Structures are given as C-alpha cells and as structure tokens.
Amino acid sequence: MSSQQQQFTQQLCDFLNSATTPFHAVVEISRRLEAAGFIRLAEDTSWQLEAGAKHYVVRNGSSIVAFVVGTKAGVEQGVRMVGAHTDSPCLMVKPVPERHSQGYFQLGVEVYGGALLNPWFDRDLSLAGRVSFQCEDGQLRTALIDFREAIAIIPSLAIHLDREANESRSINRQKDILPVLCQVDTGEQPEFRELLKVRLLQEHPDCAVDKVLDYELGFYDTQGAAVVGLKQEFLASARLDNLLSCYTGLQALLDSAGEQSALLVCNDHEEVGSLSATGAQGPLLRSVLQRLAGNGDNFAALTERSMMISADNAHGIHPNYADRHDENHGPLLNRGPVIKINANQRYASNSETSGLFRMLAAAENVAVQSFVVRTDMACGSTIGPITAGVTGVRTLDIGVPTFAMHSVRELAGTRDAWDLCRVLQRYYNYAGALAAT
Numbered sequence: 001m002s003s004q005q006q007q008f009t010q011q012l013c014d015f016l017n018s019a020t021t022p023f024h025a026v027v028e029i030s031r032r033l034e035a036a037g038f039i040r041l042a043e044d045t046s047w048q049l050e051a052g053a054k055h056y057v058v059r060n061g062s063s064i065v066a067f068v069v070g071t072k073a074g075v076e077q078g079v080r081m082v083g084a085h086t087d088s089p090c091l092m093v094k095p096v097p098e099r100h101s102q103g104y105f106q107l108g109v110e111v112y113g114g115a116l117l118n119p120w121f122d123r124d125l126s127l128a129g130r131v132s133f134q135c136e137d138g139q140l141r142t143a144l145i146d147f148r149e150a151i152a153i154i155p156s157l158a159i160h161l162d163r164e165a166n167e168s169r170s171i172n173r174q175k176d177i178l179p180v181l182c183q184v185d186t187g188e189q190p191e192f193r194e195l196l197k198v199r200l201l202q203e204h205p206d207c208a209v210d211k212v213l214d215y216e217l218g219f220y221d222t223q224g225a226a227v228v229g230l231k232q233e234f235l236a237s238a239r240l241d242n243l244l245s246c247y248t249g250l251q252a253l254l255d256s257a258g259e260q261s262a263l264l265v266c267n268d269h270e271e272v273g274s275l276s277a278t279g280a281q282g283p284l285l286r287s288v289l290q291r292l293a294g295n296g297d298n299f300a301a302l303t304e305r306s307m308m309i310s311a312d313n314a315h316g317i318h319p320n321y322a323d324r325h326d327e328n329h330g331p332l333l334n335r336g337p338v339i340k341i342n343a344n345q346r347y348a349s350n351s352e353t354s355g356l357f358r359m360l361a362a363a364e365n366v367a368v369q370s371f372v373v374r375t376d377m378a379c380g381s382t383i384g385p386i387t388a389g390v391t392g393v394r395t396l397d398i399g400v401p402t403f404a405m406h407s408v409r410e411l412a413g414t415r416d417a418w419d420l421c422r423v424l425q426r427y428y429n430y431a432g433a434l435a436a437t
Contacts, residue, residue: 001232005418008251009235012417013225015247016237020128020220022062022086022268023144025243029250029266030058033066036254047291049075052258057288061130061142062086062268063278065288066253070261073431075292078305080428081263081393082252083280083383084245084312085270088238089115089406090218091177093127097192099178105190106178107152112218113271117171119408120221124150125179129217131196136208143204145196150222152179179219221408233334233414240402240410242270245311248417252424262428263288270312270383280383286391307353307434308395309427310384311420313412314338314371316401329372331401334413336367337420340382340397348384353396356434360426366419369401394434 001009019025030040038054041047049055049069056066063086069075091109099106111117128146135141154177159165171177184190193212200209225237235244246266253264265288269279276282289306293299317330331338339354340347361368373379384397400416 001414005414008418008421009227009414011251012235012244012247013227013237016225016239016243019086019239019243019246020126020146021130021144021218023130023216024128024146025086025246025266026058026062026064027144029064029066029246030056032250032254038066043287049292054258057284059284060268060278061144063266063284065263065265065285066250067263067288067292068253068256068258068261069292070259072259073261075261075302076298076305077261078302078307078434079261079263079289079292080430080434081265081306081308082249082424082427083265083267083285083308083310083387084249085242085268085274085280085383086246086266087113087268087271088241088243089113089271090220091115091120091179093192093215093217093219095214098190100184100189103183103186105181105184107181107192109177109179109219111173111177114406116404116407117173117177119404120177121154121156123153123408124222125152125154125219126150126222127152127217127219129215131200131215131217132213133197133200133207133209134211134213136210138210140213141207143200143207145199145203145217147199148222152181152219154179223409227414235412235414235417236409238409240412241313241405242311244313244400244412244417245420248421249311249424252421252428255421255425256428260429260431261292267383274383274386280386281390283390285387289391303392305434306393307356308348308384308387308391308393309353309357309424310348310382310387310395310397311424312382312384312397312399313402313405313410314340314399315405316403316412318403324374324377326372326374329370331369331371333401333403333411334415335401336369337361337398337400337416337423338369338371340371340384340399342373342379344379345385346379346381347397348382348388348395349397350394353394356430357396357398357423357427360430361419361423364419364422364426366423
C-alpha cells in the first residue's frame, strides 16, 4: 500500500468513525469543504456565482450539495456530478420508547431501512442524532448529540433456551431487538427525554435547555473502522454503505483541478426509498441545477451536457455463497470498482456512461468489473435511476465490492476505495464531451 493510499484509508476511517448519523456525516463533509475554501449558501437567498466559485448547500442537516463553477468550462458546458447517500440501516428510537421489564430499562426501536438484524445482537451500542428542544427563553433550537461510549446492548438468548437457534431462529422486530440500557430499582422510572436533556447540557453547555421536545436518534456499533486481513487488504466498518462513497466523492472533488464545473450530492433517505424533501426523489438537486443554469432553456441545455455518477456499494461475490451471483458477474474485492447494470432500469447505467467510465479508469490503470444480478433474483436499486428520472441527466451506477451489506459491520477492499477516488478525480477533471455525438 502506497503512502498516499495509506493516508487516504486512514482519513476514510476517521470520517467513518465521526459520521455516526446522516447529520454528523453532513457536519464532517461541511467541515472538510470549508477547510478547502468552500462557502455555504442559503437556499432562501439569491446566488451570485462566478467562475472559480466553490460553494455548498445543506438541507435538513442531513443532505448536502457541493459544487465548483469551472474556471475554464462554466456550468453552461455541463456539470460532472457524483451522487451518494448519507443514511444507513439502523435502529431508530421510537417517540415514547421507555420499556421496563424484569428490572431492566430498555428502549423501543424501529428498524430504519433494510437492516440485516442478526449482527446487531451482542454489540456495544451507542446513540446519536438530532434533538429539538425549548430553551429557557422559550426559543426552539436543535442540536446534535452523540453519546460515543457504549450505553446499550441487545443480548442474545442463550442457545440452552433455544436449541434450534442455529437452524431456525427468527427475529421479531417488535420484541426481540429492544436494547438494554441499565438496571433500575423498584419504582424507578427513567424518562428518556430527561436523559437527553442531561446529555445536551454535557455536549452543549451554553444551550440553556428547558425541555426536550423531540428527536431523531439511532443506535450504532461503537467498534471503530479498522484495516484487517493478513495483508491489510480489507476495511471493516459500520456504514460503509454508503459513507465510503460520500467520502470518496468528496475527496475526488477536493483534489480536482477546478477547471471543469463539478458537483457532489449526498442525499439522505436512500435506504427508505428516497422520497423526501432531502432524498434523491425530492427537489434538492434539481433546485440547485436550476439555479446554476439560470433559466428554463439553460436548464435543459445544462442537463443535456451533464452526467451523474451514482456511487453506491456493489455486492462482492462471497466465497461461501458464490452461487448467489451470476457466474460471469461476481465482483471481487480489491479488483476494481464495479459498473452496475440492470436491463429493467434498477440501475441507470447505459453503454454511453459505462464506456466513459471504462475509458477514464483505463487512463488511471484501474481495473473495472461488472455486476448483473442473477436473472432469477430480485435486483436492488440506488439513487441512480431516481436522479436520472428527476433531473433528466444521463447517469452511471458504480460502486466498490462489499460483503455483508446492511450489516452492523460491513467489509470492503482498501484498494477499491482508493482506485475509485482516482477515477472520480479524473472524471471531475475530464475536459472532453460527456456524450457521444
């Protein structure tokens, strides 16, 4: 592993560890953008954009769009775009979560997205997200919190009490995955909002909290991202889907030359369908592109001259379950980024967009793989087709091969993320036509 790749991987791990929720991911992305000279814009003000301008927009604290107005090719020549998403499957705390059973204090949770639930048992869990509260002066405010330390666990039922556990144990989402936070004495009734008030005052001592009103909080595994394997070739972490792509797209944008107009969008709510004010099926990206274009005719020309690369992890072929893949389309870890293809438009790739990516990858000496789901299996989807449908922009779906997608801890190849970043940087710098003529 080169020193550049080592540095990239370490910074990726730092990002993964800090970005425990979509809100925290946007904070981390914003911090890195501002360190590179990007200036935040407000959506309720007019924008005055000049060549070389570097800006970003945040919506709901959980989605972000960053863009550069090219110094040689303005937005009217088209925008090179990369899209990813900030959310990951997790366990979200319910509005009235307090549960008391057998002297234990537990919280009711709702499963967010298509989580693989078995790995959540017996993990050291913490809690993070956004809290809305009333201040002592009567004002409404919000703030982010992150307990960081392990405050909960979901214990497994011992095999002695379920002899068929290894053959047929199923998980009831309502009653089997309640995290245990502590033991309580007879008559003791902890109130979750009061616990949040204490935490808010610890993290934000100047916020003068009077009453916690509501929250969006999710549990996460406290085990940090790690490089593993005899040859240090694997990256194990929570939220690789899809914070790996968020960071890779961000780093490629920051390292680009800035001569071509370029944009990174990281949407929330992909794991639950993307239909929201901040999701890819919402108006955020289209709104930004319309403001960059200036008017209706310019917007049509802009979208025709632009391209989107939707970066979202791909299913690597698992050595224990190789039969779950089409025999000619089983991506291997550390063998290059994957072009995702589906004839039924679950992915938005076509020969034009995939051809450009292959050409750019070859220029970086990066191998490219293909993924097509088995014809007798259902295919997942990404923000790619949704973004293409909302904006009309030609789109490519790519990603790095991954094991255990949607688990509490996923696995990818350290080389793949680095290779993808190099190709995306070349894409951002590419001065040729984005479409065949």
